[in-house]
Amino acid sequence: MARQLRQSVSPDTPILLMQNGVSNEEIAMEYLNKSCLYTAAVYLTARMTEPGIIETSGKPRLTIGSLDSGNKEKAKFLTHLFNEAGIQSKTSSNIMRAKWKKLLWNVTFNPLSAYAGVTVGQIIDHPKLRETAERALVEGMQIASYKGFIFQDELIYQIFKGARKADTHYTSMLQDRVNGKQLEIEAICGYFLKEATKLGVSIPVIQSLYQNLAALEKETSPKNPLHIEN
Structure with missing residues (x-):
C-alpha cells in the first residue's frame, strides 16, 4: 500500500496511519517522506452486531503524533481537526511509545482471549489465564526495551487495572474468531517473534500463543465460526 501510495500523493501530503501494531510505521518510512508521516493510537471499543451494523461503547479516543519530531505543530493541527469533528483526541510528543503501550495491552489480552474463547474479565478472574496473560505482557515488555521503549513493572498493574473497564x-x-475471519496474529504476535529471533531472545508464551492461533486459524472459517456460551 505504501509503495502504491507514493506514486499517488505529493511529497508534502500528510499521511496518518491508524493501524494496530508498530511495524506499519517502519514500513511506511521506507517508501514515504518521514516528515509527512503521522500515526495514531486508536482506542475504540466496538462490535459488529450484524452485517453493516457496528455498535460502539464509550467514546472513541485518538492519540496522534508525528514520526518526525520537528512536526509537532502539524500533529497538533491534525488533533484539532479530529476534536472539531467530535472525536476526542490528544497530541503526543512520543507517539511510538503510546503505540507500544497499546500493543502491549493487545498482546496481553487479544491472543489469549481468541485462543481460550473468553472475555477480558474472564482472563483477569481466572488464575491460570491471568498468569499466562501477565507472562505474555512481561515478554512483550522485554522486546519493547530492546527497541528502546522501556516500561517499569508498574505498567503491569496499570494494564490490568485499566482492563477492568472492559x-x-x-x-x-x-x-474475528467468532465470525470466522482472519486473525490479526502477525501484527500482534508475529512482530514480537520476528524481533525476538533477531535478538536471540526467547519468548515462549507469545510463541505458543502464535502457534496455537495459527493452527486454530486453519480451522476458522465463515462455515465454521466459534460459538461462545455466556
Whole structure:
C-alpha cells in the first residue's frame, strides 16, 4: 500500500496511519517522506452486531503524533481537526511509545482471549489465564526495551487495572474468531517473534500463543465460526 501510495500523493501530503501494531510505521518510512508521516493510537471499543451494523461503547479516543519530531505543530493541527469533528483526541510528543503501550495491552489480552474463547474479565478472574496473560505482557515488555521503549513493572498493574473497564469486552481478535475471519496474529504476535529471533531472545508464551492461533486459524472459517456460551 505504501509503495502504491507514493506514486499517488505529493511529497508534502500528510499521511496518518491508524493501524494496530508498530511495524506499519517502519514500513511506511521506507517508501514515504518521514516528515509527512503521522500515526495514531486508536482506542475504540466496538462490535459488529450484524452485517453493516457496528455498535460502539464509550467514546472513541485518538492519540496522534508525528514520526518526525520537528512536526509537532502539524500533529497538533491534525488533533484539532479530529476534536472539531467530535472525536476526542490528544497530541503526543512520543507517539511510538503510546503505540507500544497499546500493543502491549493487545498482546496481553487479544491472543489469549481468541485462543481460550473468553472475555477480558474472564482472563483477569481466572488464575491460570491471568498468569499466562501477565507472562505474555512481561515478554512483550522485554522486546519493547530492546527497541528502546522501556516500561517499569508498574505498567503491569496499570494494564490490568485499566482492563477492568472492559470486563465483558470481546477483544477484536476474539470477534474475528467468532465470525470466522482472519486473525490479526502477525501484527500482534508475529512482530514480537520476528524481533525476538533477531535478538536471540526467547519468548515462549507469545510463541505458543502464535502457534496455537495459527493452527486454530486453519480451522476458522465463515462455515465454521466459534460459538461462545455466556
